[in-house]
Amino acid sequence: MKRTEWKVGGTLVACLLTIFALALPANVKAQSGTASIHGHVNNPAGQALNSGDVKLTTDRTSQTNDRKYAYTFAIDANGDYKGSGIAPGNYVVVVFQGAKSIDFNDNVNLAANDDKVVNFDMSRAEYVAKMTPEERKQLEEYKKKNAEVMAANSQIKNLNAELIQARADTKAGNFDEAIKLMQNATTAKPDEPILWIALGDAQLGSADAAAKAARAAGTPSTDPSIQQKYGDAAASYKKGIDLNAASKKPSVETAAVAYNQLGQAYGKQGDAKNASDAYESAAKAQPASAGMYYYNEAATFYNAGKLDEAAAAADKAIAVDPNRADTYFIKGQALIPKATVDPKTQKIVPPPGCVEAYQKYLALAPDGPHAADVKGILQGIGQTIESSYKAGRKKK
Structure with a gap:
């Protein structure tokens, strides 16, 4: 009896195991055989749609916004979307922005293990044809404006590259190349002050x-x-200065730099009046840097051999920046040619302010590049070098 029960029981168990084994692959396949979807979405202007959702549904019985969507996948900033874990079926795939459906594909078959590409290009002719006349008008206006913006951005990119190259050429002494680049640039965009100033820099370098x-x-x-x-x-x-002044947001720094460079150009032409006015304008544009601009004025006049103008500019620089040593050197050098000889003593008589300028230079730069020359001049005109300057500063 026990043996018979064992046989019956064994047969039943064996049958159940066989049935389970036959059923198992089908069950596993049904559970793991989902589909995936991905794609790209363009708006009617042909640009990536950078926000919204792609939704999937098999419900075709109601209006688009009233349907129940089984799957929702976000559109990223590049206009791309992707999703997985989708049960096989025939889906309506709809593009939404907010609560509004803006495009769809009503026949997307997804089989198990599919990874299907479904793109949406709203710039296609049939999509645009369904737009209202007002919508098409707005689209054309947008596309036109966008094309203008893209062209302007492309031009700016090219001009920036030319500007960088021109500045590098000017620094390297390749003035002709820099001038050619900036002449082309100012022709392409004649209302940009920086381009004219860069052209001036190249021309000034060529003149020097x-x-x-x-x-x-x-x-x-x-x-x-x-x-x-x-x-x-x-x-x-001057062109750069005028354009900057006429712009919606004039740049103080641009104005100051251009006036400073204009002062050099005038000064080297020998036009003292206009050079002085230009440096004065630079100082007014950037009062915090006035000492530097007046020093540049003094140096320009001194190098051009206009000593009276150099001394006057040095005084202006000293008034706003009394600690720049080289300004005192320029002042002394501009004044020393006015030294005279006392007919009674035959001693050299330096003009007022000359010795004081030299002594101040030594006070500020006892080991400066002109210190030896200054000491030699003072000794040569019979002046005593003040002891506090003679030895120089002790190194710590």
Whole structure:
């Protein structure tokens, strides 16, 4: 009896195991055989739709907004979306922005293990044709404006690259290349002050190089061709200054830099009045840097051999920045040629302020690059170097 029961029981167990084994693959396959979907969404202008959702439903019995959506996948900033774990079926796939449906595909078959690409391009002709006349008008206006913006951005990108290259060429002494680049740039965008100022820098560098070559050859730097180069630079700086002043948001820094450079161009042309006015304008534009601009004025006049103007500019620089040593050196150098000889004593009589300027230079820069020259001048005109300056500063 026990043996018979064992056989019956064993047969039943074996049958159940067989049935379970046959059923198991089908059950596992049904549970794991889901689908995936991904794609890209463009708006009617042909640009990536950077927000919204893609929703899937098999419900076709009601209005789009009233349907129940089994799956929702977000559209990212690049216009892409993706989703997985979707039960096989035939779906309506709808693009939403907020609560509004804006595009759809009503026949997307997803089989088990599918990874289907479903893109939406709302710039397609049939989509645009269904837009209202007002919507199409707005779309065309947007596309036109966008094309203009993209063209402007492309131009700005190119001009920035040319500006960087021109500045590098000017710094390297490749003035002709820099001038050509900036002439092209100012032709392409004549209302940009920075481009004109960069052109002026290249022209000023070219003029300086020509003047240096003339001096080396023993010819005068007042040659008309050289003066024309300085004139071209001045004209470019003035153009940049005027455009900056007329802009919606004038740049104080741009104005100051341009006026400073304009002062150099005028000064090297020998136009003392306009040079002084330009440096004065630079100082007014940026009062915190007035000492530097007045110093530059003094240096420009001194290098141009205009000593009276150099001394006057040095006084202005000292008044706002009394601790710049080189300003005192320029003042002393500008005054020393006015020294006279006392007919009774035959001693050299320096002009007022000259010795004091030299002594102040030594006070501020006892080991400066001009210290030895200054001491030699003072000794040469019979002046005693003040003991506190003579030994220089002790190194710590």
